[in-house]
Amino acid sequence: MDHPHSPPTPGPSAPPAADAADPGRRDFLGAALTLAGGAAVLLAGAEAAASTEAHVPPPGGDAYNWEEHRWAYVIDTSKCIGCGSCVRGCKAENDVPDGFVRTWVERYIAGPGGSYVDSPKGGLDGFPPVPTAFTPTKAFFVPKMCNHCKETPCVQVCPVGASYRTKDGVVMVDGKSCIGCGYCVQACPYGSRFLNPQTHTAEKCTWCYHRITKGLKPACVEVCPTGTRAFGDMLREDDPVRQTIDHERVSILQAHLLTEPQCFYLHLDMEVR
Amino acid sequence: MEHARHVFRVALVLLVVIAAVFLGRGFLVPRSYGTFGPYRADNVAEQMKARPPAHAGAASCTPCHKAKAEARAAGSHKSVSCEVCHAPLLRHVADGKVTGSMPIDKSFTLCARCHRRIQGRPEKFPQVVLEQHVTSKLEGAVCLECHDPHSPKL
Numbered sequence: 001m002d003h004p005h006s007p008p009t010p011g012p013s014a015p016p017a018a019d020a021a022d023p024g025r026r027d028f029l030g031a032a033l034t035l036a037g038g039a040a041v042l043l044a045g046a047e048a049a050a051s052t053e054a055h056v057p058p059p060g061g062d063a064y065n066w067e068e069h070r071w072a073y074v075i076d077t078s079k080c081i082g083c084g085s086c087v088r089g090c091k092a093e094n095d096v097p098d099g100f101v102r103t104w105v106e107r108y109i110a111g112p113g114g115s116y117v118d119s120p121k122g123g124l125d126g127f128p129p130v131p132t133a134f135t136p137t138k139a140f141f142v143p144k145m146c147n148h149c150k151e152t153p154c155v156q157v158c159p160v161g162a163s164y165r166t167k168d169g170v171v172m173v174d175g176k177s178c179i180g181c182g183y184c185v186q187a188c189p190y191g192s193r194f195l196n197p198q199t200h201t202a203e204k205c206t207w208c209y210h211r212i213t214k215g216l217k218p219a220c221v222e223v224c225p226t227g228t229r230a231f232g233d234m235l236r237e238d239d240p241v242r243q244t245i246d247h248e249r250v251s252i253l254q255a256h257l258l259t260e261p262q263c264f265y266l267h268l269d270m271e272v273r
Numbered sequence: 274m275e276h277a278r279h280v281f282r283v284a285l286v287l288l289v290v291i292a293a294v295f296l297g298r299g300f301l302v303p304r305s306y307g308t309f310g311p312y313r314a315d316n317v318a319e320q321m322k323a324r325p326p327a328h329a330g331a332a333s334c335t336p337c338h339k340a341k342a343e344a345r346a347a348g349s350h351k352s353v354s355c356e357v358c359h360a361p362l363l364r365h366v367a368d369g370k371v372t373g374s375m376p377i378d379k380s381f382t383l384c385a386r387c388h389r390r391i392q393g394r395p396e397k398f399p400q401v402v403l404e405q406h407v408t409s410k411l412e413g414a415v416c417l418e419c420h421d422p423h424s425p426k427l
Contacts, residue, residue: 059318
């Protein structure tokens with residue numbers, strides 16, 4: 001057990017016969033570390049090479065540069081008459097399957113004696129008069145849709161990278177990647193997503209990305225007869241929507257969840273969740 | 274080296290596994306994945322041309338329906354786009370050619386969607402209690418007997 005070239009090892013020693021071939025624990029660990037380090041450098045290098053290719057042209061080509069826009073939406077609940085034109089317009093524009101909506105209208109009827117909320121078919125066919133057991137003192141409509149949050153719970157839970165937020169601030173679903181697991185449907189605190197029964201993939205409001213990238217307004221804004229809905233660009237200083245958000249008293253839905261919605265509400269009542 | 278053979282065997286297996294992972298990843302991960310973030314970048318362009326815009330706005334109706342468009346623009350329905358009561362332009366016109374007839378809904382239910390008095394509408398918005406406002410039978414195109422939908426004031 002006297003090896004002049006190696007320091008004495010504590011504990012039980014290896015059988016002498018193995019000595020010649022045994023690289024020794026220290027050597028082995030050293031070599032393994034070197035190998036692991038090398039592999040890490042190699043992988044990191046590949047990753048870095050992929051990201052330094054960064055200056056890729058924006059996906060819209062020359063027609064639309066997503067870095068020049070950041071979209072936002074303003075809903076003035078005091079103007080809504082509950083006609084449901086936005087719900088029908090959205091359905092017609094986006095072929096939303098029967099029984100589902102990408103935007104909908106809720107009605108709140110409230111008084112000291114109680115409150116009542118309804119949204120028959122999302123407001124698709126308008127609203128009927130309803131008898132209430134209490135004496136209402138206020139009633140109003142609240143249009144709802146995807147809030148296109150900056151801190152998106154739905155994107156965070158997607159296991160396959162099918163949900164994402166674009167640079168111009170739109171949250172979308174890649175139908176080709178989506179596996180229809182429905183995590184995002186549950187993660188969205190606003191109930192803005194559903195599983196399309198035909199494609200079995202998650203679907204949601206895209207702010208009519210096929211329209212806004214051509215300079216048009218989303219269909220719901222286009223058909224709103226009262227100016228309840230407004231869509232605008234936060235990167236344009238004179239944009240009416242940006243002016244409203246900058247200067248008026250706006251609120252957002254479920255602010256305590258810190259999702260940073262990009263749909264802003266005017267005249268929102270505290271009854272509304 | 275005789276006794277180190279098992280190490281090389283393990284190394285070989287590991288190498289094969291790593292190679293299989295990279296090969297599989299190459300096949301399974303979409304080409305444009307990760308260009309801008311953890312998603313398939315090609316989808317952004319796909320979404321842009323997902324479908325042709327269906328709604329085209331009231332101005333697109335004027336060239337062919339000048340009289341109706343002018344009446345609407347001058348009356349109290351000026352903020353109501355043609356497509357609200359009819360249908361998206363794409364149902365009617367594509368590439369400048371008429372492809373189908375535009376639906377014309379004359380029923381009182383269309384008017385009622387906005388003008389029936391219900392809880393929730395802003396007080397100053399013109400609305401009627403249908404049963405009191407319509408003295409004849411409440412059916413079909415009863416509203417149009419008195420009102421012109423393109424310029425609804427009596």
